[in-house]
Amino acid sequence: MPFLREDGAPLDELPLAQRPADGYRFELRAPIVYDDEPTGRRYRAPAAGEAPPPVGITDLASVPTPLWGLIASYGRQSAPAILHDAQSIAAAALDDREAALAQRREDDDVFHRALREQGVPILRARLMWAWVSADRERTYAGWRGWLLLAQVALGVAVVVAAIVLAVVAHPAWLLLALAPALAALWWGGLARLVIALTYPLALLGPVIIVQLLAVGVFRAVEAIVEVVAGGDVRSVVRPTLRPPDLRADGDAR
Template sequence: MPFLTDDGRPLDELLLAERPADGYRFELRAPIVYLDPVSGRRYRVPARAEASGAHAVTDLASVPTPLWGFIASYGRQSAPAVLHDEQSIAAAELGDRAAALAQRREDDRVFRTALREQRVPLLRAWLMWAWVSADRERVYGGLLGWLLVVQSVVGALVVLAASVAAFWNPAWLALVLVPALAAVPWARLAPLQLLLTFSLAVVGPLFLVHVAALVPFRLLEALVELVSGGDPAGVLRPTVRPPGGPVVE
């Protein structure tokens, strides 16, 4: 079992405290350890009582609530998510964008490895890795990082357009090769570019359908809150972070 307690026993429970009680962030109450089978490195996430600043504070898997129907914020991915949040904070504290980018690339790979070792389904694990990696490139990769994200979105639109047009003429499917070929110049980031593009093309429409069903319900909730004297904005929690709140990847 890859995750262990501080004294080397297999991790059979993840001790978290919800702070505040109605919030969406959790504090780790007992340290956890992860042994990476690829590098052989031992990672330790300290308990909140022995940590400082934002360390040992997590929102678990940082999945927006509209996507919880696809990927939950907790479950088999909880321990890898806690580890990834801790490593993301450590990378941000380096104060050097290039060093942080290099560290995050390795940390994101460790996250993917840990997800699979926790028996998270293959597609889900790779999607989670792809989108935390996209955010990493956006934050630390400068203009090239933004270009990678934008190219993924444009490529997904091309794939969708080609798929729709193929109903009238199958030849349009040749356009699918365009984003695939456009990924080649990214070299070692090409697999990430391809996964982002084609996963967005497949999951994007499903997400829009899901949101189309969710939005009316949220509006109904907000209306009831308004009529009853409650807080209409509260129906968005924990999707929207409070202003000035800490961000944990």
């Protein structure tokens, strides 16, 4: 089902207000609704003002600014991202970490389905789902979450090593790249997350590194110009850095 306005009409626009005018956060001016067909549940993202902040506040897709050239913070992913922000805030408000973890796992799957329904390409939707899911495990699963991320890091190293060895030694070394997938199986239902993180990071890592280097060089040049011109060097990193009054806003993504 498509995203809807609260009156049941199709969502033909996203009513957002940029607050502050030079910031990167947005207030949702009217609620939006999403009907999740597989579960039969209706999800609602409340508007700002229905409850104290951060309810109704969103940064759209929580993509680090240096990576906006790869995945934008807005677009077809905007409505799913707004809904996911609302669900993440609700999960963070739960007193029970296990309950919050279970809720987020469900919400993250809804996020992925909503992305695909909005026409977000398969790989991009999978990467966005994997990113929020990894952050969920880190936030709520305690040592298990950190162990999962450590295994992902090791798996990335193994895949990269397999590719390098296949090039410099023998193609048979590519079989080593299967090891992270086999090792992921012991995670059970989380195996797909381990795999979805490991292989894209290994294969797309060089692209991400080049993107970060390019942005880093540009930011360095910007900073030099600010210093020479007597400007404010801190303005170079906005909106990458969060204003102090928003750092504890419950954003779990």
